[in-house]
Amino acid sequence: MIEKNIYYNIADLQLEVTLAQDCNIETLLPNFEPFRVEYLDDVIISCRIVMxxxxxxxxxxxxxxxxxxxxxxxxxxxxxxxxDYYWTLIQYSQDKTKHWKMRSSKDFKLNTVFSGDFESTKNSFISWFFMVAFAQSALLNRCILIHSSVVVDEDYGYAFLGKSGTGKSTHSRLWLQNIPGISLLNDDNPAIRIFEDNIVIYGTPWSGKTKCYINDKRPLKGLVRLKQAPFNLIQPQKSKDALLALLPSCSAIRWNNSLYSTLVNLIIDLISKVQVAELQCLPDAEAAQMCYNELRKDL
Structure with missing residues (x-):
């Protein structure tokens, strides 16, 4: 089978996808198109699609x-x-023997996706497999994929975390509606790079139900864990409390001691450089303004 290589730049890290020459990658992975590049640098993650x-x-x-x-x-x-490998399986038929599969090296740098009886209308599993692989392998490059909704202004990015249904997207929308100059960067799985002198948050191809696939980045100003409440109250989180606020939202294979330890160490470094807060709130404009004022009070 004749194959081709396609490259994507995600969080300034390069993903290589190998697939059949006659496969239309734009149809297969439309959410990846804003991140497509020519070969630029060392590939950190390789994913081969077998159809x-x-x-x-x-x-x-x-x-x-x-x-x-x-x-x-x-x-x-x-x-x-x-x-030798990790295996990720998703049953796609009533026949319990039929699965979409991804076989991954233990560091997730090399991955092979088997598409099974592929249907173009159900290609989201490939994007999801790639997200799993990227989230693990990126850790080795001081990059965390974090389940959150992110808004930006001209200068900074602001990330909102919480359990499913907490109101992350709602809180982002309140910022968009009530704070001038705010736009949405990602609504589900942005990436954070921890550099020695800077923390940067990036848009990614993975934005949940919101089609917000923006190849952009900002210095990260703050991370806020949301909790629903009948009042509005924001409290800074430090040390252990900050670690526990972020850890549940970060992607890492808990069964791989090396990758999980890397994640924890990265979070410890992250919370030493970026504000972390807990916002107990109502879904109203006052909560958005309170959060904005707290994160920017040192400017």
Missing amino acids: SSVDLEFNSDESKLLSDISIVWGDRFTFHEDD
Whole structure:
């Protein structure tokens, strides 16, 4: 099979995708198009898409089931480990033997996605597989993929975290409606790079239900964990409290001690350089203004 390589720059890190020459990547991954580049630098993550009737060989008897819990895929999802690889499986048919699969090296730098009986209208699984691979491999480049909604002004980025249903997108919308000069950067999974003298937040191809695929970045001014309340109150979070505020929203394989330890160390570095706060709030303009004022009070 004749193949081609396509490159994407995500958070100033390069992702290489290898796929069949006749495959239309614009149709397959439209959310990636704003990030497409010519080859620029060292590739940190390689993902090969296999669209054929030849299955990837996966033996459940020789692997360990690590997880069968997924908010996105429900009971169709399983995650396994064998001696050489991690395996991510999503059942796509009533036939329980049929799965979309991703086989990943233990550092997630090399990944092969098997598309199974591929349907172009159901290609979101490929983007999701790539997100899983990127989130793990990027950690080795001091980059964290974090579940949050992010708004920006001309100078900074502001990230809102919380459990599903807490109101992250609603709070972003309140900033857009009530604070001049604010725009949305990403509404689900932005990336944060921790540099020695700067923290930068980036838009990514993964923005949940909101089609906001913006290839842009800002210095990160603050991270705010939201909690619904019958009042508005913002409180700075330090040390252990700040770590616990961020950790549940960050993507890392808990069963890989090396990657998970890297994540924790990156968060410790992050909270030493960027404001972290908890906002107990109503879904109103006052909450947005209070949050904005707190994050910018030292300017």
